[in-house]
Amino acid sequence: MKKIMGMGFVAGVLLIAGCGKKDASVQVLEIEIPDVFVSEPIDGEPTAIPEARKAKAGDKIVLSGLVMGVHHPFVEGRGVFVLGDDGTLEPCDAKGDDHCPTPWDACCDPAELKQAGTVTVQVLGDDGKPIRTGLKGVNGLAELSRVTVSGTVAENSSPAAFIVNAKAIHVAER
Amino acid sequence: MLPFGYAIRNLMRDPMRLLQAVLGSGLVVLMVMIAAAINNGMTGVLSASGSEENVILLGAGSEESVLRSEISERTAGIVESSITGLEETAGVRAVSPEIHQMIYISVNSKDRKQAFVRGVTPQALMVHQEVSVQEGRYLRPGQVLVGRLAWRRLGLPEDALQPGKEIRIEDSTMTIAGIFSAPGTVMESEIWMDINDLRSMSQREHLSCVVVRLGDGEFEDIDLFTKQRLDLELGALRESDYFAKIAAFYAPIRGMTWVTALLIATGALLGGLNTLYAAFAPRIREIATLQAIGYGRRAIMFSLIQESTIAALSGALLASFAAIGLLDGIAVSFSIGSFILRVSPSVAAAGLITGLGLGLIGAIPPGLRCLLPPLPSALRSAG
Numbered sequence A: 001m002k003k004i005m006g007m008g009f010v011a012g013v014l015l016i017a018g019c020g021k022k023d024a025s026v027q028v029l030e031i032e033i034p035d036v037f038v039s040e041p042i043d044g045e046p047t048a049i050p051e052a053r054k055a056k057a058g059d060k061i062v063l064s065g066l067v068m069g070v071h072h073p074f075v076e077g078r079g080v081f082v083l084g085d086d087g088t089l090e091p092c093d094a095k096g097d098d099h100c101p102t103p104w105d106a107c108c109d110p111a112e113l114k115q116a117g118t119v120t121v122q123v124l125g126d127d128g129k130p131i132r133t134g135l136k137g138v139n140g141l142a143e144l145s146r147v148t149v150s151g152t153v154a155e156n157s158s159p160a161a162f163i164v165n166a167k168a169i170h171v172a173e174r
Numbered sequence B: 001m002l003p004f005g006y007a008i009r010n011l012m013r014d015p016m017r018l019l020q021a022v023l024g025s026g027l028v029v030l031m032v033m034i035a036a037a038i039n040n041g042m043t044g045v046l047s048a049s050g051s052e053e054n055v056i057l058l059g060a061g062s063e064e065s066v067l068r069s070e071i072s073e074r075t076a077g078i079v080e081s082s083i084t085g086l087e088e089t090a091g092v093r094a095v096s097p098e099i100h101q102m103i104y105i106s107v108n109s110k111d112r113k114q115a116f117v118r119g120v121t122p123q124a125l126m127v128h129q130e131v132s133v134q135e136g137r138y139l140r141p142g143q144v145l146v147g148r149l150a151w152r153r154l155g156l157p158e159d160a161l162q163p164g165k166e167i168r169i170e171d172s173t174m175t176i177a178g179i180f181s182a183p184g185t186v187m188e189s190e191i192w193m194d195i196n197d198l199r200s201m202s203q204r205e206h207l208s209c210v211v212v213r214l215g216d217g218e219f220e221d222i223d224l225f226t227k228q229r230l231d232l233e234l235g236a237l238r239e240s241d242y243f244a245k246i247a248a249f250y251a252p253i254r255g256m257t258w259v260t261a262l263l264i265a266t267g268a269l270l271g272g273l274n275t276l277y278a279a280f281a282p283r284i285r286e287i288a289t290l291q292a293i294g295y296g297r298r299a300i301m302f303s304l305i306q307e308s309t310i311a312a313l314s315g316a317l318l319a320s321f322a323a324i325g326l327l328d329g330i331a332v333s334f335s336i337g338s339f340i341l342r343v344s345p346s347v348a349a350a351g352l353i354t355g356l357g358l359g360l361i362g363a364i365p366p367g368l369r370c371l372l373p374p375l376p377s378a379l380r381s382a383g
Helices: A111-116 B005-011 B015-049 B077-083 B194-203 B219-228 B239-249 B251-292 B297-327 B343-364 B364-371 B375-379
Strands: A012-016 A025-029 A060-067 A080-084 A116-121 A146-153 A163-171 B054-059 B095-107 B112-119 B132-136 B143-147 B165-171 B170-180 B191-194 B209-213 B234-238 B333-334 B337-340
Touching: A012 B191, A060 A116, A080 B112, A111 A116, A116 A146, A116 B219, A146 B234, B005 B015, B005 B297, B015 B219, B015 B239, B015 B251, B015 B297, B015 B337, B015 B343, B054 B219, B054 B239, B077 B095, B095 B194, B112 B194, B170 B194, B191 B194, B209 B234, B219 B234, B234 B239, B239 B251, B251 B343, B251 B364, B251 B375, B297 B364, B343 B364
Parallel strands: A116 A163, B112 B191, B143 B170
Antiparallel strands: A012 A025, A060 A080, A060 A146, A080 A116, A146 A163, B054 B209, B054 B234, B095 B112, B095 B165, B095 B209, B132 B170, B143 B191, B165 B170, B333 B337
């Protein structure tokens, strides 16, 4: 997969500054941002996730939803996140007077709805496996971010465990 | 400086008062050592119970407790065939499907006790490598393997759970095949049995969890699997993180042991201070005389601190012997297991530092009371 060759460097600056230590060391973390993140809205009408699950491996597809549906929607160190259909699932904070600290897990919705309304989105590397970079924080991607994804249904996808290989990801500004 | 012998002779003036001071400081030190041993024991057993190499796959939303978790029976097979990078021996992957359940057992048809029972397959030994059969042999269907501290957890005599004996679990009679050890872990308080026996006994259709041991794979690969198989509704946790969460849950209880020890120690400390006041107060005129013949206040205070430090350290020594004799090796139960109290170097150091602190600081208030009055009035005092 192409990468932004100009190398998106995210400056993760860690100040390891112990109290009173004179020589505080500064470490710059170098993170490659996959070029699937686009700033312009993605063309095409998104298919609702429950409907999209009928698609077969290799089918092109456009999906839209919120990053939600599980307690930890991102995998640390891997280019994968879980997208939830906001027509099917409702984040807990949308229910009003709910003080759930993790509203994106949609814990009030039944398991069947969660299964029908979620999809795994993965960004593949050249080796055909999910890239070894976490996506949380990239282009503002976070829990409950509104995301549109264009891609193809993965070979190892099934109606029960629906997986999409992303070709373009657009994160809407909050 | 006053000679060291002066402090020693003063200590011996009133043996009963010396005994009071020694016992008072000994009690404070013992309380601190007990609290430190309980804290070390509980923290130690919880941190040793979780391996960095093991990952627990449990029901999404039940990450707080394996007992509440339910996952599909087919998960173990899918995990075994789908995830690479797991430890493998002779072609068998380290994937252990398990049922964890609290269940009533009875020995000799007597009281029913609630025990932590783990339903396992032989692969459990590939994952929980700290487990070894100490006596007897590994279990077969119809048999159980008991942890070497299970008797303590169940409040039974030690000989109640010996190989060859029978126990009733729910309505079934099971034979104890052997005793296992898993040094320093909560598993030593558990009873293990065949997963199929437990499944039929508890009429469960689900597993509690699947525990896997990483080979050259990474935790992220397991977490990735849970996100790619959302249909299995799994969560992945490093075993070490799971027990770290449990340890955090027990932090207030560990705090309570310190508070209790502190309250008892405060009472003993006040009693000890009272003893020192009583020991120094009658010597106001003697101390004033020492000042009059040329000894400085610092030298006299130093001598008084020597007295109290010797008494406090004697108490600390006594407390250390008591701790080694009464505390060391005792099994203590808590809700998820048992741990052995140990008078470790850190516990002994905590006691020694407490004793030293009591001696050094405890003499200052009563010492100042003797030294601060003006010399003429002190010389005329009744003491």
